[in-house]
Amino acid sequence: MAPRRKCPVCGSKQWHKDVSSGLVACSEGHVLQNYRTESGEAEDLGNHTMKKRTLKSGRKKKEKASKADPTLYHGERARFHYYQCLQLLLRKQVATLIALWSLPPEFETVCRDIWTLHLNLLPNPPPAEPYHHLQEQKGTKTDPAARTSTRRADSASGSSKSRERTDKSGDSGSDSSSSSEDESGEEDDPELVELLRENSEISSSSDDESSKHHQPNATSRGQRGLVGKYDRPASNIAVLVVACWTMRVPIIYMDFIRVIESYKMPYLDPVRLLPNNLTRHLTKHAIQALSPHHAPSTLLLHRLSSRIAKRIYASYGVFTPELNAAPVLWRVTRQCLGGTPTLYGLTKRLGCVLSLPLTLHHSLAPTLRRVKRDDPHSHKFDNVPPELALVATAIVVLKLVYGLDGKTRLPTHPDDPACTLPRLDEYLSLLRHLNEADLQDNEVQFGSRVTVPICDLDDATIDRYLDFCERVLVGPQNDDSEHRILDNYFSLSNRNAEISPQAITSKLGARALPSTRLNGDDQGVLRPGESYTIYNSRDVLGKLPEDYELVVERSAKWTGVSNDYLCGIVELYERRFARWWSGQRTGEEETGDDNSGRRD
Structure with a gap:
């Protein structure tokens, strides 16, 4: 580029170079004298032209010593x-x-x-890694691609030799001898074996690339981490x-x-x-x-x-059997809801109407009976825990009998199953006692889901908490005195026996609760199943009635789910039962049967 100097004619410092002529001129057009353009590219080089080349040192770099622990596996x-x-x-x-x-x-x-x-x-x-690691210790290759390529190379060389033997079997003795010499030469020639191996590696790599192209999730799944x-x-x-x-x-x-x-x-x-x-x-x-x-x-x-x-x-084709529903339903009725055999029978009957899938996965359950062409093969959103489905069905039965909305409901006929169930106030009192009994259990009281205020605990509860910590932190104590750590250094002489929640529950449930009385001449009292309310589980601003909330909290804690999730399952079954009931009423109207006085 031209030096940044003034033009001797006009004094301008702005220069530009013409592309076509190569002349340098100022902004006013005055041509700079004594300037030439040289090209550094040479097309023909003579015999005495000197070239430079880079010499690389053959000395190997010293490897850094690894600081990784050799005992850890990767x-x-x-x-x-x-x-x-x-x-x-x-x-x-x-x-x-x-x-x-x-x-x-x-x-x-x-x-x-x-x-x-x-x-x-x-x-x-899981991989067969011990075998591969043993091969590595012996000095052989353990790469899956290398092992596959070696096997393919051996099979390819073996097939080529067998073809040569077949083609040359009918020739003369000299041809057979020459072919045997060639075969022995192939076996002894290391260059040819290396070429065959490289060829097989190229083919195996192309096959691996095509398989990865067809299965894109294989590599990404393996690179996510140690476990999935x-x-x-x-x-x-x-x-x-x-x-x-x-x-x-x-x-x-x-x-x-x-x-x-x-x-x-x-x-x-x-x-x-x-x-x-x-x-x-x-x-x-x-x-x-x-x-x-x-x-x-x-x-x-x-x-x-x-x-x-x-x-x-x-x-x-290994089929997992259905749930052993009878004992589980009795546990739901007795342990969770504190109910009676009448509640057990009503829940079982309603569960049959709702077609509850009692399998681990809804696809393993038998298909539904299709009355019409548009009827589904299975219910939607049926893949819920089976005990949760039984609890939700029992809650629907309780709502049909009691309402749980603050309004009194009494049966009018002595044959109504609601007459054998206890009174609502006594039943809710029993649920509160069951919740208090569960809190006295060490497994519930000291669990990870419960916050234990140490300052509010009495001496007996603190002793039970220390026993729990001893079992958790130290483990089971042996008879050997050397391993009894807490007894040797922090001995506790007063050890209270643990309270069994099952005994408390059976004691509370053993007392006879008064049965529901019949409705007399009071016309303002509702009957069981009348004015049934379905609460929307997605209504975040709504509030459940106090009686219904007590039943939901007790059931959700017993099954290990949230209250909102349980309310969603109950709403799902309620709407399914409403559809079934409307279909039953429509069928009765079409057949002309008058069953309005009969109550199921």
């Missing part, structure tokens, strides 16, 4: 070790449930089979649930949650219960994955359990 080996810890944890959980619930020893066999099916149905199953959402410790509890359903054990999800929160079954902080030869290889991410902070919720356990039941039936 990658696929860490995943396999993680599943080993889960399997050992499952065995401890199975042994605990067999001792707590007096289950038969066949329960362990069922859990083992379901665990195997569960691992096979994972999106990313279906292979966490909560899946162990789901395996136990499916095993209990398979053996027709009448359990609910809150049974597992209670033994987890009371630290009777290993789930919270289970790494301390594993042997040292397993925990020494765990990284901090693996320890975090094995140590959940809270017990799983009811809805999470149902989602995982229903997935396992659905997948093992679709893949292997």
Whole structure:
């Protein structure tokens, strides 16, 4: 570029270069003299032209020493070790449930089979890492692509040799001898074997790319982390649930949650219960994955359990039996709602009308009876926990009998089943006593869902809390004096016996409650089922009546769900029952039957 100097004619400092002529002129057009443009590009170089080249040092750089702990496992080996810890944890959980619930020893066999099916149905199953690691220690290649390419190269070379033998079998002896020499040369030529291996690696890489193109989720699933959402410790509890359903054990999800929160079954902080030869290889991410902070919720356990039941039936044809509904319904009637056999029978009858699916997944239930062409094969949103469906059905029965809206309802006929149910005020008083009895249980009082104000506790409750902490933090005490830590250093002489909530519940429910009286001549009193109110569960500004709210809170706490979720299930069943009732009335009007005086 021209120097930034003044033009000798006009004194301008603004210069520009003409592209076509290459002349430099000022802003006024005066051409700069004694200026030439040179090009540094040479087309023809002579023999004596000197070239520069870069010399690279052949010295290898010194590798930095790794500061990683060699005892910790990473990658696929860490995943396999993680599943080993889960399997050992499952065995401890199975042994605990067999001792707590007096289950038969066949329960362990069922859990083992379901665990195997569960691992096979994972999106990313556990790898066979110990075999690959052993091959690495011996010095062989363990890359899956390399192993596949080697096998393909061997098969390709073997097939080419067999074809050569077949083609040359009918030739003369000299041809056969030359072919055998060629074959021996092929076997001994390392360059040809290397070319065949590289060719097979290229083909295998192209095949892998095409498979990845057809399965885009495979790589992304493997890069998410150590574990996925279906292979966490909560899946162990789901395996136990499916095993209990398979053996027709009448359990609910809150049974597992209670033994987890009371630290009777290993789930919270289970790494301390594993042997040292397993925990020494765990990284901090693996320890975090094995140590959940809270017990799983009811809805999470149902989602995982229903997935396992659905997948093992679709893949292997293993059908999970239906819920053992009779004992579970009696637990709902007696333990949850404090009801009588009359409430049990009414709930069972209404559940038959609502066609409740008593399976882990709604797809495993039989299809509905279709009367019309437009009738559905199954009800929508039926994939709810079965005990929650039974509780919601019982609440609908209570609303039909009592209303639970502040208005008095009395039966007018002695054959009405509402006559055998207790009076509303006595029944609500029983529910309040049941809530107080549950709070005296150590498993509920010291659980993670309840805030314990230490300053307001009495001496007996503090002693029970210390016993609970001893069992949770120290574990079971052996007879050996060396392992009795608290007794040696912090001995407590006064130990109160734990209060059994089942005894309190049976004592409260054993007393006879007065039955509902018949309606006399009072015309302003409603009958059971009259003026039925359906509350919208999405009305965030609305408020439930006091009686209905007491029943909902008691049921939601017993099943382990929120009040809003339970109200949504109750509303769903109420609207389904209203549709069934309107269809029944329409059918009676079409047939001309007058059944207005009959009450079901």
